[in-house]
Amino acid sequence: MTTLKEDLAREAARVEFWLAGCLDGRGIPPRLREAMDYSLRAGGKRLRPVLCLAFAGLCGGDEEAAMPCAGAFELIHTYSLIHDDLPAMDDDDLRRGKPSNHKVFGEATAILAGDGLLTEAFACMAEAAPAIPAGRVVEAMRLLAVAAGAGGMVGGQDLDMAYTGAPDVTLEKLAAMHAMKTGALIRAACECGAVLAGADDDRRARARDFGIHVGAAFQIVDDVLDVVGDEKEIGKPVGSDQEMGKHTYPSLVGLDESRRMAGERIAMALDRLSVFEGPRADFLRNLARYILERAQ
């Protein structure tokens, strides 16, 4: 029996291996490549690719063949962090304890590194065909683009900035914004795994719902950790949300109610997994529970 931490480390290492080579041979100018690698190699749990691979395996697909699609989610996630940190956006000097991309490479290169990672994500994903049937790859690319686009992650960042410091932000608005900003990509990672494996409509819907609930819980826990977390673990100063005038779950409903809401979401996620069995199902159940435990 391996522990969840060992499982997570092994899964992340698989993704790291792919990430280390995914930009090779693409003719990227050296300094731009350096800036892209800087953020891509900054570590992290690689949650989105890990979810995508796990759902591909859970639904009987070839996980190795799905890797370029799974990895594309990390390229997109990384680009979003680079652009979010820009002076015109959240103006963050630090990311995971290191200087943010634009502090090292300058704003222009940071913008281009983000643009490059975003675009290369689709190049990588397209290369999953024909090992995976083209119809599935197109559908996965559509899901990624919709989730990452102006009605998803990019739109969520727009709303996040509009809501920061605004007086009339309700819990409903906050939840809808987070469903776009962080939820959409997590949801799409799970659903893409199922799509790439050729899952039927029921399994695909279960993967999608699992992603919706886990994504929501993940954000609530993130907000809770910004209040009660350990600075080293969360990679940014405790209380930085409040300092920036950001509305959070704890600021709107308190810590206890936030934890209860996260628990409810994880229970719903687990419920949607109930028809699945085997090691990939166990891994996903443990992962869902672990997200909740971090907030205790």
Add this chain to the structure above:
Amino acid sequence: MTTLKEDLAREAARVEFWLAGCLDGRGIPPRLREAMDYSLRAGGKRLRPVLCLAFAGLCGGDEEAAMPCAGAFELIHTYSLIHDDLPAMDDDDLRRGKPSNHKVFGEATAILAGDGLLTEAFACMAEAAPAIPAGRVVEAMRLLAVAAGAGGMVGGQDLDMAYTGAPDVTLEKLAAMHAMKTGALIRAACECGAVLAGADDDRRARARDFGIHVGAAFQIVDDVLDVVGDEKEIGKPVGSDQEMGKHTYPSLVGLDESRRMAGERIAMALDRLSVFEGPRADFLRNLARYILERAQ
């Protein structure tokens, strides 16, 4: 007999019609949508989609079915203009005679509008399946991503900034940079048209080569017009390249040699079209000649 100007206006109008509706129903927050529309509706010749459609038709494909893929090239081109104009990049206050995106909506929204257009391009393109076989759509998406990515357009912008004001920029370096910055997308638009139509390898290579030569000529002519052009027609002050310290074809080899090089490229482009007949072939030949005429 219609004139080329009438043909170009009719083709651009087809693209405009598609562009006007392509972002509807995508759940984009209103202000972000406004910023995306602002740049998308700023006009222009819609050269890239027009080339893509013409090659789709030339190779016997369904042009209407190819429209979302053709239009995606304009979304990508538009995003690149928004990001290029940012203060950290070329810092342009005007674009096609109107205030640039960030002057109207602020830097943060301009960055996000660009990110949104870039991402939605792939969503639109994916939606061309199944009207067009998924294998062709995946290949077209791969071509677009590679052309627009860090080894293509984004990398070209990175090199353009590095070369601006630098002392050792040769004609070879300049040509390689432009092949990435402006050439790659024009080349991919032509090749995608052929791919979407299911063209054989020879026709696909001819479409690609036509795009390479026309793209190179287009850039040389653009540089020439920056010296001798009419401010109203080119939409920016004459001499702005020189003012910014940009190396250009005229600054490296003079106006006459620049014109000769453009002519040589157009001759090569026409040569690659020699096996094609019919109205689409005539349109492309006229278009290629027209690009050259602008520099006289």
